[in-house]
Amino acid sequence: MSFTRFDYQHSQQKCRHRSIQAESKRTVKVGITGKYGTRYGASLRRQIKKIEISQHSKYTCTFCGKDSVKRKAVGIWECRACKKVMAGGAWTLSTSAAATVRSTIRRLRELTEA
Numbered sequence: 001m002s003f004t005r006f007d008y009q010h011s012q013q014k015c016r017h018r019s020i021q022a023e024s025k026r027t028v029k030v031g032i033t034g035k036y037g038t039r040y041g042a043s044l045r046r047q048i049k050k051i052e053i054s055q056h057s058k059y060t061c062t063f064c065g066k067d068s069v070k071r072k073a074v075g076i077w078e079c080r081a082c083k084k085v086m087a088g089g090a091w092t093l094s095t096s097a098a099a100t101v102r103s104t105i106r107r108l109r110e111l112t113e114a
Helices: 005-009 020-024 031-036 042-056 096-113
Strands: 067-073 076-079 085-087
Touching: 031 042
Parallel strands: none
Antiparallel strands: 067 076, 076 085
16 A cells, blocks of 8 residues: 555545645745745845845846856856856846946947947
8 A cells, every 4th residue: 555745644634635736835925935934024025035036037048048047156147058157136147237337338339439
């Protein structure tokens, strides 16, 4: 007689009808910040949720075009496909300040060439 992991853990309780998929859904609203529990306040956890989702997500590589750029350390981003290492923001690959600098450099370059 083989037990699944769920049935074995909860053999004393009457909840064998649930599947293992139902076991994995832990949080609805708090998401990745559920690890903090009730600490730090709801507003701070909401801000941190946005930051942590962006820092753990995959970004598009500007060199090879694949969605495989992951954060290696603070400000260091690595493409897993082409092994290129890029400098970027602490939580996102490209910051709004970097976009402003790029557009300013492009505008100044066009002025000097024209």
